[in-house]
Amino acid sequence: MNILTTALTGFDATLCFAVFSWGVKGHFRSTGAMPLGMKLTSALSLALFAAFLWHLRQGPALYWPVAIVLFTMSLAVFAAAIVASRRTPPTLAFDTDSPSFLLRHGPYRYVRHPFYLAYVLFWFGTAIAVHALAGWLAPVLMTGLYIEAATREERKFANSELADAYAAYRAKAGMFWPRPLALLAN
Numbered sequence: 001m002n003i004l005t006t007a008l009t010g011f012d013a014t015l016c017f018a019v020f021s022w023g024v025k026g027h028f029r030s031t032g033a034m035p036l037g038m039k040l041t042s043a044l045s046l047a048l049f050a051a052f053l054w055h056l057r058q059g060p061a062l063y064w065p066v067a068i069v070l071f072t073m074s075l076a077v078f079a080a081a082i083v084a085s086r087r088t089p090p091t092l093a094f095d096t097d098s099p100s101f102l103l104r105h106g107p108y109r110y111v112r113h114p115f116y117l118a119y120v121l122f123w124f125g126t127a128i129a130v131h132a133l134a135g136w137l138a139p140v141l142m143t144g145l146y147i148e149a150a151t152r153e154e155r156k157f158a159n160s161e162l163a164d165a166y167a168a169y170r171a172k173a174g175m176f177w178p179r180p181l182a183l184l185a186n
Contacts, residue, residue: 041149
């Protein structure tokens with residue numbers, strides 16, 4: 001991979017990571033101190049991102065256009081989720097609050113956890129960019145964390161006053177991926 005391609009891929013990935021980091025402090029709410037699960041997720045993200053940048057420098061990224069498309073899609077989903085939740089920002093991952101509202105517009109119309117979808121797209125982009133077996137450690141680990149966080153959030157909704165509305169919403173919107181057949185039934 002030439003230096004321009006490496007720089008472009010690295011820039012796109014760094015832009016994503018910086019925007020996601022801003023979201024932790026600048027968009028999401030917290031009901032107290034940052035939850036331990038969120039601290040661990042942040043620390044692991046930083047370590048895996050540093051490893052990505054190191055490997056990006058070293059190896060040929062044959063599939064860099066695919067990675068850049070994934071980074072761009074990731075930013076688009078993240079931005080749409082920010083716009084949809086700007087008046088009622090969600091709490092940080094692993095927070096123990098009780099939900100008091102349900103977002104069903106913007107990307108939330110299609111997926112229940114668009115922020116996690118953005119992050120998953122990003123980590124898949126990093127794996128494709130480094131084009132090495134070790135690069136897949138990040139998307140596997142991080143997707144596992146996002147599934148755990150999303151599952152906890154769904155349990156919070158199931159145990160809240162919004163349980164019935166959330167059950168109906170779950171039938172139409174996928175966890176991370178849209179449910180095309182459910183959308184067509186509208």
